[in-house]
Amino acid sequence: MDHILDNPVFNALISHHANFSNGSENIKHFDPEVSPFVGLKENTEENFHQLYEIIPHDNPIGLVIPVAVEIPHSWKILNQVSIFQMVFEQPAINQEITLQPVPLNEAHIPEMLALTKLTNPGPFSTRTIEFGHYQGIFENGKLAAMAGQRLNPFNYAEISAVCTHPDHLGKGFARQLLLQQIRRIKAASSIPFLHVRTDNERAIKVYKDLGFLIRKEVYVYFIKKIQS
Numbered sequence: 001m002d003h004i005l006d007n008p009v010f011n012a013l014i015s016h017h018a019n020f021s022n023g024s025e026n027i028k029h030f031d032p033e034v035s036p037f038v039g040l041k042e043n044t045e046e047n048f049h050q051l052y053e054i055i056p057h058d059n060p061i062g063l064v065i066p067v068a069v070e071i072p073h074s075w076k077i078l079n080q081v082s083i084f085q086m087v088f089e090q091p092a093i094n095q096e097i098t099l100q101p102v103p104l105n106e107a108h109i110p111e112m113l114a115l116t117k118l119t120n121p122g123p124f125s126t127r128t129i130e131f132g133h134y135q136g137i138f139e140n141g142k143l144a145a146m147a148g149q150r151l152n153p154f155n156y157a158e159i160s161a162v163c164t165h166p167d168h169l170g171k172g173f174a175r176q177l178l179l180q181q182i183r184r185i186k187a188a189s190s191i192p193f194l195h196v197r198t199d200n201e202r203a204i205k206v207y208k209d210l211g212f213l214i215r216k217e218v219y220v221y222f223i224k225k226i227q228s
Contacts, residue, residue: 004153005085005193005215006066010039011153020130027054029061033127035150036222037062048072052225062123063221064195075223081197083220084204086212087156088182088192095210097183099176101135104146108136111143112161119163122195128161135180137173145173147181157190162203174203178210195220 004011013021013028020030027050029038038061040047052074055061060078071077104112109129116124134148145168150160159181164173185192196203198217 004156005087006218007039007041007064008085008151008153008156008158009037009064010041012151013039015154016152017131023054024050027051029055031127032057032059032061033125034130035062035125035128036060036123037064037151039063043069045072048075055225058225058227060222060224063223065219065221066216068219069221071221071223074226076226077221077223079220079222081220081222083195083197083218085215085218086194086196086204086207087215088210088212090211093179093182093186093211095175095179097176097179099137099173101137101177101180104129104134104136104148108134108143112136112146115143115146115163115165116161118165121161121163124161131160133181133184134161135177137177139168144168144171145177147174147177149181149185152190155190156193157185157188159185159192159194162194175206175210178206182210 010028020034021028023029026041026047036059038051040051043065109126113124131149134146136143136146138144145164147162148160149157151158159178162174162178182192196207
């Protein structure tokens, strides 16, 4: 049996994110304003064909896959990224939480969009906040750092959109936000996990210092329909 995190998008859309789910039995996707990610039950050529027919838009979409695959010619590969999937499986948090972040809501979306555009922690759109549990740290009334949740496949919860404005790096804001997210997820009897580019050495060090371990390297493909 495959691990739940080998297919995190599909498994999220058949469990805690079923309310966001569009598609069919084998193809699941979010509305693009929530997330560009899609999930295939299996990475077969037939499912890629069904995906082409089911997706109701021509926007780029993202796939998280545990092995490199050959993308059918009906799709254009816009980008392929290698990322580490990291999991926090310690029984407790051993580091002190010294800051109390502010819960973020719809009124903060413009600032959240601006910060994620500047720092590029991963796809973030107008309704991504609906995944929930977004928190921010403000300096002089402006959003300086934030983090929240994205995928929630069964008993796993993904920490996502961890980012800090360049003017506020080195202040420990990301670490404090991560500690808050870990505590929240564990209080809900779930297991925290996250994704990070394999070349993001700074972030990987922070995550390891907090207790995350690399589970495996996975691949993210951003693809777009080729119009026939």
